[in-house]
Amino acid sequence: MRVVQFLQEPFPYYLDSDRKNFWFSAGLAAFVTLNLTLFLPMEWIHIQKWIITGIIIFVVLYGHIVWLPKVLPKLMAPESWTVGKYMLATFVQLLLIGWIASVVLFSLNLYPGLSFRIVVIYYFFNMALYGGISIIVFTFVIRTVMLKNNLRQAMKANEELRRSLSTAIPEPQHATPVVTIQSDTSETLTISTDQLLYVEADDNYATFHWIADGALQTRMLRGNLKNIEAQLDSPRIVRCHRSYLVNVSAIVQVEGNTNGYRLYLRDINIPVPLSRSKGPHVLQLVGHQPADPRLRPSLVRA
Template sequence: MERVSENSLIKSLIGFFQQTYPFYYTKSNSWKYFLLIFLIAFSFNFIFEPFNVNRGEHKMSYFWICFLHTFIPSLIALIYFSLLDYFSKSYRTWTVGNEFIHILIVLLVIGIENFLIRDIIYNNPNNWSYAYFFEEIRNTFLVGFLIIVLIIPINYNFQLRKNNEAALQVKESGSKANDKNSTQLIQAQVKADEFKLVLDDLIAVRSDGNYSEFFIQSEKEPVKLLKRISLKELEMQLTDFPEILKTHRGWLVNLNTVVQTQGNAGGYQLTLSGLSIKVPVSRSLIPNFNERMTSLSNSPLSSVTNACQP
């Protein structure tokens, strides 16, 4: 019986770590979150003095010591996650487990940094000892562990509940209301990649750097077309079609193909007709998605011809 309980607990933990988690570390958001972390950490250290303080060793006031011990770590975290955002596509598959692992890496770097600046802060002949090295890392992980254990699960459950409730209000629609010509010439960066796209055949488009991967409906499984055009450039060319919406910085979706909307901690998760991949809707784009889906569901049906011409 105990073995079954242990296996169930392990599976639950693994499932939790594999759950989608909001990727906060975009260029527009990072500085806001790290400013908040700096203010919380500074206030906590300055007011409560959580660790032993020997003021006789201080080379500066305790206020500035707290400032250095919170500003530099916040800056390290900001730089780390900004580089992660810039050089990777982690936002596509960010999970609770990713959040834990990368925070632990940042905490280790911060612990080493706190050790390296001891000579600036403390007048102590043993600043460069192994004892203080491990003490600084230990103290950093103690503070960081409180943040991880408290904030991540609480935020995860809050976002999950909120987005689940919001997703239940979304009305999926098969409406193809469009009184314009449904065929659009897509102008790519390379002339050979230009093609005529019929919007009713389009399921979704996924960003791949300077390329875009088109998922086109077919009789069996979706056809994939890789074209040299960025998602931003493509979005600008499709602004006249209300059924085409950016749901995530890595996705454009034909809203007429949405068959199910589910909430998760990162926002929404869409099931599209004929596509096995779950497509995300970012938290910041949920209001626009809800509004557009409502608009389409209230629009009259119009008949269109399906075709895709390369």
């Protein structure tokens, strides 16, 4: 059970921009090439092999990290990544690098006298040894960098929240904005956007969570999240995750982890995920959101 839980833990999908992932791919390729050059015979024919191998490593990594999510956005969604998925992806990368390098180097006759089978075995062994060690090292670097960055952003957002809560001034009472949501099955839900906490999507259904008469209310409607978001049409209700909408003015605490953030809302103790891709926008709104006078500092989680 512990192994299964570990494999299901959130894990960062590399770094948070194409530029950073470009340099990550280039750095890892250079690191493996340097290892091969230092620990194996430094003859010109070998140096040629290692340079070609480094180029192949870069192309495979960059294609997998940057371009594959553009082609398969659902499968490669950063917020869905776990330790197990990362390990599987790493294994696939090593297999792909080993196979492509074997074919290219054998075709260029850089292993004269050896059969293709021997070249494949030799390269897969080198990729497992040198490539595996390098990826493990870089993985720990990524995890540490992302965790520190997310924790720093969460702390900054919490500081803004505390400042807003401590200086909150009751606003004049205005009519509560109310919207009527139309589902795909002609069902309707009339709800106050002030009371709405978050909306959670599951395939073609969306579950609304709001506070009414001091208690948490829920209602499920058939409809996709994009359509729901358009009907709510409120600057306070924003997409925080591919499966969630959140009321920014209801956020009282932000926590960071390696895969993004968790948002805690007023009156409930249910964390709402905030993905890394949506993080900067939502955290900026948190920092500039006028404080809700109904929130008390005692509601903020320590």
